[in-house]
Amino acid sequence: MQAGNTLDNQLSAAVEVFESGELKQALQMAQELCQRNPGVSIVHNVHGVIAAEQGEIQAAIDSYQTAIALDPGNSDIHFNLGNALRAKGDVQAALTSYRAALELKPNDPDFLFSVATVLRGEGEFNEAEKLFQHLLKLSPDDHTAHNGLGWVLLVAGRADDAINCFRHAVKLQPDFAKGHDNLCEALEKTNQTDELKKAVAYARSVFRLDNIWLAVRQAQVLRRDNELEEALKALSSVVRFNPAQAQLNSTYWYLLGDINDRLGNLQAAYEAFATANNWAAKTAKGRRVEAHKYIQRLDDLQTAYKGVRRMASDNSTSQRGAPQLVFLIGFPRSGTTLLDTVLLSHSKISVAEEKPMVLDMLRLVRTWQPDQFHNHEQLTDEQVSELRDAYMTSLKQHMGDQPIAGQVVVDKVPLNITNVGLISKVFPDARFLLVLRHPCDCVLSCFMQEFGLNDAMANFLDLKSAARCYDKVMSLWTTYREALPLRLHTVKYEQVVADLEATVSQVLEFLGLDWEDAMADYKSTALERQRIGTPSYHQVVQPLYSRAKGRWQRYRAQMKPVLPVLRRWVEMHGYPVDDDNR
Incomplete structure (x- = not known):
């Protein structure tokens, strides 16, 4: 590879190639730098960043761990390692790395947000809330922090406080889709139908209906009003499903299945539920569960x-x-x-x-x-x-x-x-x-x-x-x-x-x-x-x-393969058994 006269120049060249989108070439350059400079932590860190972007997560983890062994006081490398471990699905190990970064820089907004977000996902709501609150003292206009705190409060059962957080987030950033979606989620799950309708109407004034999350929220409102054909129409506006949004795709198909079930479109309903479950298996949690x-x-x-x-x-x-x-x-x-x-x-x-x-x-x-x-x-x-x-x-x-x-x-x-x-x-x-x-x-x-x-x-x-x-x-x-x-x-x-x-x-x-x-x-x-x-x-x-x-x-046709397993319990629980229930 062409190199400058100094390591800094060589690193800059690799980073420039990386930023231009030539990931394979950048990765090769970084690998050669690691081989020639095995005792320099920043070289391994750069290799880890490029490897992670290339999708080679384990290689990135190995490089970050080598870099940390050489420079254990570098908070950025601990943070990068946390990101890679999280991408791999090793959430507890990621949390350990994030905590190490946060201990070195306790007021870093990125570190605070990442640790709080992982804690929220692991059900550690009290600690997550404290970190989000601390982040908001440092950055009171951070709409993502208000949104993160709102989700913690919602799951903890403090719906009114959560709704206020989501409202503040979208006030700070009107085109913040996740804030709008979470506000609608909170209103939907607390059965505040009138406020949900207002929130969906506001979101529709900002976003196109073919946004999958907005189509889902609009269909939920219409389902509550028993306008099922209109709900089906709202969902049909979505034509693309981003594989990176498996959870949202799953929610869409569950809702589509429910509406078709209510309309009596049984085969369409069953196929929608099966598709929803396939997407659920592809979510981050779906890949981890056993x-x-x-x-x-x-x-x-x-x-x-x-x-x-x-x-x-x-x-x-x-x-x-x-x-x-x-x-x-x-x-x-x-x-x-x-x-x-x-x-x-x-x-x-x-x-x-x-x-x-x-x-x-x-x-x-x-x-x-x-x-x-x-x-x-x-x-x-x-x-x-x-x-x-x-x-x-x-x-x-x-x-x-x-x-x-x-x-x-x-x-x-x-x-x-x-x-x-x-x-x-x-x-x-x-x-x-x-x-x-x-x-x-x-x-x-x-x-x-x-x-x-x-x-x-x-x-x-x-x-x-x-x-x-x-x-x-x-x-x-x-x-x-x-x-x-x-x-x-x-x-x-x-x-x-x-x-x-x-x-x-x-x-x-x-x-x-x-x-x-x-x-x-x-x-x-x-x-x-x-x-x-x-x-x-x-x-x-x-x-x-x-x-x-x-x-x-x-759904007898779809249920037929499992009826022999369930027949025993139909009888034991005192329900009537028909001859086809075998």
């Missing part, structure tokens, strides 16, 4: 609990003024959100919706029993007490202003059905509300639903894996029922829809409470909630409807 690990966990737990016959405990763990804990469980899309919203309308019931108290207990157990699945019978009294304290500490943190003392507290995480062994060991006085829905409707609805992906939800990206997951979950539940003395009441979604008051009255009797008239107006409760943290947010403010009951029958 559905088979969740299935293996269920198998391991079932093996661990086979043969267990735990005796009922005579020792109460409840303390004076402590809440009565009720765990609302079931398979996803069984109707748990509807039931918890109705129960929240009761003056003596508080609801913790999709909060990680049980997950916090599981993390603590793994520090004692790493890489193994046990039936929890060997937990000592001291360990059980520590787990109970960890749960209650987490509960108080996540309940916010909701009262706890003396209340019935409903902990609603449907898939805690798989953690009943641990829950009942720690809280032998706890009650369990199991919500069932026809297995075929349940599995089909999971396939059709846009979930935040993790190892469990990744099983819903195709019908066969969704049916297998249902079978594994219910098999484990059957093992728990044989092994454990549970205080249990079972509710069927179809019964709630058919006769709300009678069905919920039976639930209240199980909880030792009486019916309150306010419970019939559960839609008002839903509208008052800051954010319904489940995919059912737009359904629980609608009148009770039977559209989804028996939906699977309309």
